[in-house]
Amino acid sequence: METDAPPGDHAPAEHEHASHGYITNKDDYLKRLRRIEGQARGLQNMVADEKYCIDILTQVSAMTSALESVALGLLNDHLNHCVVEAVAEGGDVAQAKLKEASDAIARLVRS
Amino acid sequence: METDAPPGDHAPAEHEHASHGYITNKDDYLKRLRRIEGQARGLQNMVADEKYCIDILTQVSAMTSALESVALGLLNDHLNHCVVEAVAEGGDVAQAKLKEASDAIARLVRS
């Protein structure tokens, strides 16, 4: 992944000025994501060493749960900050933010 | 593979001597896991740069799907090799392998 490329279909500039809510726990998220990165590396070693499939699958399940937990944390922060602010503004902005949040929730539930 | 070994968090040595079925696609799995590791690193950059939450969540969903897909591939390989071999042997070995596979499937469905 090109990490400096704009993810999704947003121009980065759109959001650049804003503080995005999850910032209060930034270090915690970074720590958890580093651990997840380590799990991905661990999985490569397990595959390279031809470890037992079931043990690899157990690690994949643990990693999926860790990722899910990061996602739920980010979503919670997002609702409490961005969505709350947008609702305070009201109108189309609020509608758009709520629609966007609902779509993200649906992707999480279905992924 | 020592089929009467307890499944769970056995010492790696237990399975070390065996070829574990998924080996035919080893390079493909390694490539996919390296990409997943890159996604984990990309997510850290997004959080560090305070990118928009929804964009981060989109990346998390993509990464979860990629992991799920690796898991389903490994499980398929496992059924086609280890489980088939164990069933051919029959008896307790087969029962234990089938139980172990069912438990791994349950963890995947619930994670």
Next chain:
Amino acid sequence: METDAPPGDHAPAEHEHASHGYITNKDDYLKRLRRIEGQARGLQNMVADEKYCIDILTQVSAMTSALESVALGLLNDHLNHCVVEAVAEGGDVAQAKLKEASDAIARLVRS
């Protein structure tokens, strides 16, 4: 809605007087839930008639997706009505509603 009522397993009477947001699509939800009820009955017939397991599993997956879709619809309605109203009121009420919504999302993602 009594916004200062404890979320969780309240007595139904608590919310009885209130219009709860999803009401605009009530008939649509009822129709979808009746179809889901029919699927549950259909599954009983399939089991009673000893239909092929894989065919039963296909029906279970369809039913799970239908339920998930109802849940996402209800959650979306909830965010757009109850949560928006609570945020407009602000303070503890808003905090409680947001926490409650996040917990419901987590249950959906994990179930």
Next chain:
Amino acid sequence: METDAPPGDHAPAEHEHASHGYITNKDDYLKRLRRIEGQARGLQNMVADEKYCIDILTQVSAMTSALESVALGLLNDHLNHCVVEAVAEGGDVAQAKLKEASDAIARLVRS
């Protein structure tokens, strides 16, 4: 759902002669599915009575977990009976059954 219609893309005749593995727990499955049917009816009452969204979502999550549990049971039975028998026969039959089981697992994991 037309319960006597062939589900999926199998002609029913194909499997009619066979005992399909889950039969040993038939009464248990029927009991669990009746309870799930009752949950679907309960959800209709909750919507009709305009109960609180979050309470309805809690019920939907419980129902989804119950369905998932039925699916995992059926899958386990299927692996232990149909797949084991097919593997004993070997050849294309075994390959087809394993492919079919893997596809069903993927649908469950993704639904």
